[in-house]
């Protein structure tokens with residue numbers, strides 16, 4: 001495909017056609033005006049974007065030098081004063097509160113899980129949007145929350161013993177969440193609505209809920225309802241009744257499932273879980289987003305021997321206890337995560353023939369597409385407040401947030417949107433943002449709707465920023481290190497002090513072990529107790545299970561009582577390992593683990609265009625890997641190599657050995673190209689090596705430049721085959 005000239009812009013024909021024929025349809029904008037305005041935005045913002053990136057580089061060089069000069073030690077005061085001098089630490093603004101308006105109640109009033117999904121996978125993206133409601137029975141049956149032991153294994157067909165355990169767990173949960181005046185939901189013979197109240201038949205005795213107000217609606221007849229809608233801590237769930245259903249048949253009250261409001265919000269991701277390296281990929285990304293925003297996205301696939309067609313679910317309607325009709329959203333409130341400021345895209349080139357900043361293209365195109373929702377062009381609405389939610393990742397310090405804010409102003413003007421229609425979620429995932437978070441929030445105070453501790457990128461940045469100082473602690477120790485605890489605390493404290501409560505989300509990071517749901521149930525409630533009103537989950541199952549934490553803990557009450565233990569200065573406690581008393585075996589294990597994660601992820605990214613994968617670690621635990629986890633593993637290896645903890649030869653040998661392990665793990669994939677067949681020819685293997693051996697030179701330790709280059713190479717090779 002060629003390029004089209006529009007003013008100063010040369011636009012890849014694929015993107016050009018998509019925007020003109022699909023994205024601009026019913027947008028109220030003309031093709032000519034759109035491209036003229038886009039051209040102007042590129043002219044006005046590209047240079048500033050480049051200047052901000054240059055500043056990152058200059059600051060990093062100054063820090064590198066300082067670290068080399070202070071490898072033997074320094075005082076905190078000395079370090080802080082240096083960071084102020086170079087503009088890394090900013091003078092804090094006076095106290096203020098955010099003033100964002102027109103925010104959907106999913107953000108202001110509901111604390112609940114936030115799901116993330118790669119946008120370019122339509123099947124998953126639709127599933128995520130529909131994950132607003134999830135079957136508790138399915139989530140329990142299909143996960144390790146119910147242990148696979150003593151005859152309760154999942155097996156290949158329905159196991160009634162496992163089913164019994166699922167029901168017992170769920171009924172116990174009902175008893176905890178919506179207790180009856182007496183007895184248990186396990187003993188119920190029937191649920192009925194009498195004079196607008198829920199009555200529960202215990203067999204000879206009728207009781208009500210201990211809190212009758214938690215009954216908020218129902219479907220079906222008063223005497224024989226099909227669904228009972230309940231509400232606790234702002235979240236809904238349905239007891240679903242069908243005595244003819246195979247599961248309902250064996251239940252004394254005919255209960256077939258508990259449908260739980262789960263992914264209250266979802267991040268449709270154009271960034272770290274996605275592989276998009278050229279116009280073709282970007283069009284796929286944008287087309288799916290368009291389908292979600294105008295309600296037309298649909299996909300058909302084979303599952304369990306059946307053909308399934310998946311589309312966006314409709315809203316859910318109920319009769320209220322006083323006879324009114326209410327409707328609840330059938331879908332998660334969708335945010336779009338744009339890419340950051342770093343990369344450029346040759347899908348469009350500017351007047352000098354340079355690829356333009358990809359973040360600017362994302363801001364314009366994803367907002368244009370979301371305007372379909374603002375205009376009400378979809379049969380299923382996303383934002384009832386007519387807002388557009390964009391999550392902006394990987395910003396360094398308040399100047400970069402100000403840049404985003406200014407860009408969004410201009411995008412609003414260009415698209416004819418009311419000022420501050422475009423809201424922003426600021427990922428607190430780079431050290432310079434963490435340390436200046438209050439100033440960052442201040443720059444976006446009229447449009448900010450979340451801060452989120454993206455601790456994975458943040459860990460990568462922690463390593464890269466202080467690369468030259470010393471070897472870092474082992475990767476697994478990062479989670480318990482001082483800087484991380486202080487960062488998590490400081491994020492919540494800053495959010496609360498800036499008026500986030502009841503207005504914006506204070507979010508916490510991803511549960512990155514998608515198969516370990518029992519461990520998630522034990523640990524992830526801690527994020528709520530730390531003051532978060534949302535936290536990331538990798539799958540709809542995880543969303544349904546994590547939702548139970550929000551029934552257990554009323555976060556909004558908790559945010560008033562929270563106390564912070566960590567001194568913010570601890571954020572500057574760099575996780576270097578001063579002892580370095582690792583055995584050779586410890587070192588090798590660390591290298592093996594990192595190398596396995598890197599190659600297991602990169603091979604699918606580069607060769608198959610899969611941006612997020614579950615990759616087994618060295619203990620065979622499947623880990624969700626994306627570009628942020630890759631950043632950590634590669635930077636960690638680079639750091640140990642640079643400081644002589646291991647040699648280049650050892651690293652290469654490890655990568656080669658682990659390539660064979662990864663090849664074996666993928667042996668059943670017919671599309672897989674083994675790396676070990678020819679290390680020199682394997683583009684994926686070379687990408688893995690680049691990430692480690694050239695890790696010091698990578699901007700902020702990011703993996704995108706290498707991944708993009710290598711993926712483009714792999715695509716070119718595939719197209720000539």
Ligand SMILES: CC(=O)SCCNC(=O)CCNC(=O)[C@H](O)C(C)(C)COP(=O)(O)OP(=O)(O)OC[C@H]1O[C@@H](n2cnc3c(N)ncnc32)[C@H](O)[C@@H]1OP(=O)(O)O
Pocket residue numbers: 115116117118123124125127128131269272273303454456457510514538539540612613614624625626628629
């Ligand atoms: C640091 C950060 O930036 S984190 C943010 C980026 N990370 C993410 O976005 C993680 C998103 N999660 C995922 O991509 C996936 O869950 C993975 C790659 C981790 C695991 O995927 P798989 O191995 O295919 O999952 P698995 O086989 O267990 O389950 C597949 C089913 O779950 C669904 N599913 C899994 N993850 C998701 C998701 N995030 N959203 C919606 N549906 C999902 C699939 O649709 C599929 O169901 P279907 O057959 O009905 O369509």
Ligand SMILES: O=CC(=O)O
Pocket residue numbers: 272427429453454455456457458509510628
């Ligand atoms: O984007 C999330 C992160 O942890 O990084």
Ligand SMILES: [Mg+2]
Pocket residue numbers: 272393427429454456457628
């Ligand atoms: Mg991140």
